[in-house]
Amino acid sequence: MTTWDTPGKYLELPAIWGRSQNKALAWIEEKIMNKLEGWKERLLNQAGKEILIKAVIQAMPSYIMNVIKLPKSFCRRICAKVARFWWAASGKERGIHWKKWESxxxxxxxxGLGFxxxxxxxxxxxAKQAWRVLKNPNAIWVQTLKSIxxxxxxxWTASGKKGASWIWRSLL
Structure with missing residues (x-):
């Protein structure tokens, strides 16, 4: 019988999650940093940076955001890195943040810029997934969640019982 040291990934998600949510999501943060560092700020003008951020960086966590609720600290770290990339003048220098990220x-x-x-x-x-639970009660994945x-x-009356999965707790 063969065993795995690391179980790998399925649909770009780790097959096994640990207890630490931030640790489980570290691979996304690393991928985003690799993309940002791969493009030197001095090679892209503001329009190029905007396209990179919208089309690549902000699209990377989209699939996982459909499944689980990301910790606020994780979202803030990603937004801070994107803002740093956006405002940087050249290389690794810090730029002046002329506007708040919220604006x-x-x-x-x-x-705003539509980020x-x-x-x-x-x-x-x-919310879209919760809507799908309500509108597709005969779907296999909904029946599985219902039985558990x-x-x-x-x-509407379901609760996050002890030991509930991260996915289920995210839907509530």
């Missing part, structure tokens, strides 16, 4: 995440029509606020985006994705977490009730 940059506003839509362009409201004077995603990861916390709000994460909640929107999870709310066998005698409905989604």
């Amino acid at each position: 940059i995440t506003e839509s362009k029509s409201n004077g 995603k606020d990861l916390e709000n985006q994460n909640l929107a994705y999870l 977490y709310f066998p005698d009730g409905n989604f």
Whole structure:
């Protein structure tokens, strides 16, 4: 019988999660940092940075945000790294942050740049999943959740019982 030292990944997610959520998500943070460091700030103008941030960096955690609620500290760290990249003049120098991150995440029509606020985006994705639980009660994955977490009730009365999965706790 063969055994695994490291179980690997399935759909870019670790097959086994540890107890520490931040530790479990470290691989996303590392991938984002590798992308940011791969592009030198001096090679991209502001328009190029905007495209890189919107199309690559903010899209990387999208799949996992559909499944689990990211810790606020994790979202803040990612946003801080993106802001540092956005405002940096050249190389590793720190740039002056001329506007708050909250104002940059506003839509362009409201004077922002339209960058995603990861916390709000994460909640929107999870609300979509909760809606799918309510609208597709016959889906296999919904029936599985129902049999485990709310066998005698409905989604609205379900609670996060002790030992519930990170995915289930994220939906509540």
